[in-house]
Amino acid sequence: RYKKARNEELQKWTAEEESALKAGIAKHGAGKWRTILKDPDFSNVLRYRSNVDLKDKWRNMNVTVNASGARDRVKTTTTTTAATTPVVKKPRSAPKHEGGAGGHSTSTAIINATVTSDGDEDIVDAVPLATSSSSKRSLSRLDNIIVEAVRSLNEPTGSYKTAIANYIEEQYWPPADFDHVLSSKLNDLTASGKLIKVNRKYRIAPSSSLSEGRSSKVVLLEDIPKEPIKLDREDVVTLTKSQVDAELARMRTMTADEAAAAAARAVAEAETIMAEAEAAVREAEAAEAEAVAAQAFAEAAVASMKNRSSAKLSLTRIKIFE
DNA sequence: TTAGGGTTACAG
């Protein structure tokens, strides 16, 4: 879908625009298209878009809300095979190239994501219900990171925990008490046979192919270092990873509605952060790495939502240098 | 201005 020819040139949405839109929605709420457009933080990127464009784009991005358990009513265009539901979440392939007009002079993107508990039900209207599936593996992102870190370090005799921690801290956005978490995770991974521990050093287990650990992930990690990406954060996230884990565990036992709502919020926030990174880096692959940070943020958001008392989680200020 | 329906162009 590169060109549409016709008469005009079709303005394909770039990653920058897309993420600016998401950030704008996170900030002002869905539906406030004009407001978003006027916001100095986004007006630059979205200068060629109209409020209607924003609305349409948001609609396009918001397709499919796979409802698990609930029978979605009709809406199927024709009598197609209702059995095979196109569970496409977001086939975000890497668009890469930018669409001509490029006013991407913004080298610093500042997000002000705020999660409030007031009754605005903007952002996400559907619930992914990731909680129930968490039994499979919901917090495995970190596991994958650790494994990939060990793999990338590629030390014949294995890597020390400190080395692993250093590596990960260079690439990602570790939680507050990362050391503690890392120790725990290393134990888990060793116990589950994904890593081998020898003399306080960790190695990749011989046949440890994490289900979805494609080689592309490895390439990805090795590609990053040359990127002068820096994430300076002045975070207000005071929750530790273990606390988040506990909250998530507790969430499974609470009402589905509550958990779903919190999860939906978290996912929305995560996508926003991820989108910002995507815009700044302009590399879909790198953005995926950044999504890890978003994941951590999402978990923190979940916990934050859970503690209604402090349901205001304001992250931020992510500076991204290119 | 916004939300929703409709249209055009294209990919599979």
Place this chain on the structure above:
DNA sequence: CTGTAACCCTAA
């Protein structure tokens, strides 16, 4: 032929 993405039209 069907689904998707950007665009267009229009009521409220």
